[in-house]
Amino acid sequence: MPEGITIRRARLSDADQLPGLFDDALRLIASRFYTPAQIDAWARRAPRFQHIFETEFEARSAWVAVTETDRLLAYIDLVDDGHIDFFYARPDVTRTQVTHDLFDELLCEAHRKGITELSTEASEAAKRFFAKYGFEITHKQDVWLEDVCLHNYRMTKPLV
Numbered sequence: 001m002p003e004g005i006t007i008r009r010a011r012l013s014d015a016d017q018l019p020g021l022f023d024d025a026l027r028l029i030a031s032r033f034y035t036p037a038q039i040d041a042w043a044r045r046a047p048r049f050q051h052i053f054e055t056e057f058e059a060r061s062a063w064v065a066v067t068e069t070d071r072l073l074a075y076i077d078l079v080d081d082g083h084i085d086f087f088y089a090r091p092d093v094t095r096t097q098v099t100h101d102l103f104d105e106l107l108c109e110a111h112r113k114g115i116t117e118l119s120t121e122a123s124e125a126a127k128r129f130f131a132k133y134g135f136e137i138t139h140k141q142d143v144w145l146e147d148v149c150l151h152n153y154r155m156t157k158p159l160v
Helices: 013-026 035-043 047-053 099-111 124-132
Strands: 006-009 060-066 072-079 087-089 117-122 136-145 146-156
Touching: 006 099, 013 035, 013 047, 013 072, 013 087, 035 136, 035 146, 060 099, 072 099, 072 117, 072 136, 124 136, 124 146
Parallel strands: none
Antiparallel strands: 006 060, 060 072, 072 087, 117 146, 136 146
16 A cells, blocks of 8 residues: 555545545546446535445445545445445556556455445446456446436456
C-alpha cells in the first residue's frame, strides 16, 4: 500500500464525497470507452449512488481507500447475495495496489459470509480488472440511462 493511503470500512460520513469520486471515475477513466453523451447521462446518476449508499448502508459491506486527510480515492461494496454494485476509483489509484487491496477486502468478506458466487455489471473500464480476478463475462448488456444507451458486461466468479 502506498504511504499515506489506508483501506477501511466505509462510514456513513463518506457519503458527501461519493458524487465527486463517481464523477472523477467517469470523466477521467470511463470517458476513454464511452461517448460524452453516455458519460453525461451516467454522471447524472451520482445522486442515486449517494442515495443508495445512505439508505442501504446497513445492508452492504463497503470499503474505501482514503488519504491521511480522509479524501476518498476508491470505493467498493458488496451486497449479501454476492453482487458488487459499485466500484469506483480516482485515476491516481486505478491499476495500482490500492484497488487490488480494496478488492481483496471484499473477497475476504465474501468468504466469511459464505458467498458462493460474485457478480457485477462491469463497464468497459472495469472489465479487465474483474477478468484478472477470474470473473467471466456471461453477457454484454445495453443499459438505457434516460434516452442514452450504453453497455456493460454481466460478469460472475464462483468462489470455492
